[in-house]
Amino acid sequence: MIPPAFEYARPASVDEAVRALADAGEEAKVLAGGQSLLPLLRLRLAFPELVVDVGRIPELRGVREDGEALAIGALTTHHDVIHDPLVRRYAGLLAGATATVADPAVRHRGTLGGSLAHADPAGDLPAVALALDAELVAVGPAGRRTIPAREFFLDYLQSALSPDELLVEVRIPKTEGWGFHYEKFQRVAQAWAIVGVAALVRRADGHIAEARIGLTNMGSTPVRATAAERALAGADGPEAVARAAEAAAEGTRPSQDLSASPEYREHLARVLTRRAVLTAGGMG
Numbered sequence: 001m002i003p004p005a006f007e008y009a010r011p012a013s014v015d016e017a018v019r020a021l022a023d024a025g026e027e028a029k030v031l032a033g034g035q036s037l038l039p040l041l042r043l044r045l046a047f048p049e050l051v052v053d054v055g056r057i058p059e060l061r062g063v064r065e066d067g068e069a070l071a072i073g074a075l076t077t078h079h080d081v082i083h084d085p086l087v088r089r090y091a092g093l094l095a096g097a098t099a100t101v102a103d104p105a106v107r108h109r110g111t112l113g114g115s116l117a118h119a120d121p122a123g124d125l126p127a128v129a130l131a132l133d134a135e136l137v138a139v140g141p142a143g144r145r146t147i148p149a150r151e152f153f154l155d156y157l158q159s160a161l162s163p164d165e166l167l168v169e170v171r172i173p174k175t176e177g178w179g180f181h182y183e184k185f186q187r188v189a190q191a192w193a194i195v196g197v198a199a200l201v202r203r204a205d206g207h208i209a210e211a212r213i214g215l216t217n218m219g220s221t222p223v224r225a226t227a228a229e230r231a232l233a234g235a236d237g238p239e240a241v242a243r244a245a246e247a248a249a250e251g252t253r254p255s256q257d258l259s260a261s262p263e264y265r266e267h268l269a270r271v272l273t274r275r276a277v278l279t280a281g282g283m284g
């Protein structure tokens with residue numbers, strides 16, 4: 001399919017990009033890796049008057065250490081996230097989950113910032129950002145602001161970014177010493193998740209001291225399985241983990257589609273949470 005006609009801008013800096021977005025108002029769209037936006041344009045599900053291609057802004061790429069956090073440029077590709085030594089050391093959950101996204105071709109073009117800004121609850125990385133307590137840094141005409149991941153995903157394909165804001169950085173508190181695992185249930189390899197579970201586990205004295213669980217595709221936004229997180233505190237073996245994982249679907253509102261019914265997704269959330277936590281906690 002041929003996309004509708006649009007104006008095209010390729011700014012060289014964040015300031016230039018924000019000015020272009022502000023001038024165009026609601027009629028502009030940011031283009032990062034294009035792996036979600038281009039299909040939408042081709043299917044004529046989006047009609048921007050202006051596409052602002054941020055792909056040539058070097059300051060938006062790369063990973064650096066910033067005290068107790070990693071700062072990852074929004075335009076860092078999935079491929080670069082997976083292979084970055086700092087991400088592997090301090091945010092292994094993100095590296096592991098990103099390796100399950102699509103196929104190598106998509107991972108070479110698609111970006112971390114694009115995946116979060118797109119706010120697709122079926123995407124793997126929004127739930128991971130929630131579990132990691134990430135912060136998203138946006139720049140707009142009014143300046144820079146930091147949005148906790150918990151406040152970023154508002155609804156299906158809707159984030160807290162306003163149309164004139166650019167997501168510039170994703171800040172991830174270091175989780176060195178935590179166990180982690182992303183358990184993705186998909187029909188075939190390299191497909192989207194029917195349900196996914198991002199688990200982080202901190203153990204102390206032979207039991208789980210703290211667990212954080214992010215759920216993919218269990219509602220119109222990614223969600224934290226807070227009831228299961230509470231129940232997991234103190235769990236000291238596989239049976240206790242299995243009991244706690246029974247609470248994984250509490251408070252979720254999964255959708256019905258060609259792949260699964262809501263009830264099946266709830267079942268998957270419980271099973272995958274048990275598996276993800278056992279692996280993350282080294283108890284499997």
Ligand SMILES: Cc1cc2nc3c(=O)[nH]c(=O)nc-3n(C[C@H](O)[C@H](O)[C@H](O)COP(=O)(O)OP(=O)(O)OC[C@H]3O[C@@H](n4cnc5c(N)ncnc54)[C@H](O)[C@@H]3O)c2cc1C
Nearest residue numbers: 030032033034035036037102110111114115117123124167
């Ligand atoms: C065949 C295929 C399979 C896929 N499978 C998976 C999968 O299994 N799991 C998964 O998680 N994802 C999957 N994806 C999606 C992929 O991860 C995309 O890379 C990602 O969703 C969007 O990233 P992007 O950089 O391509 O963003 P784009 O497509 O360029 O943009 C997506 C949206 O985000 C906005 N945006 C992008 N960057 C910014 C920014 N810096 N600031 C503000 N707004 C911004 C755009 O305006 C647009 O609305 C798949 C994609 C394809 C084509």
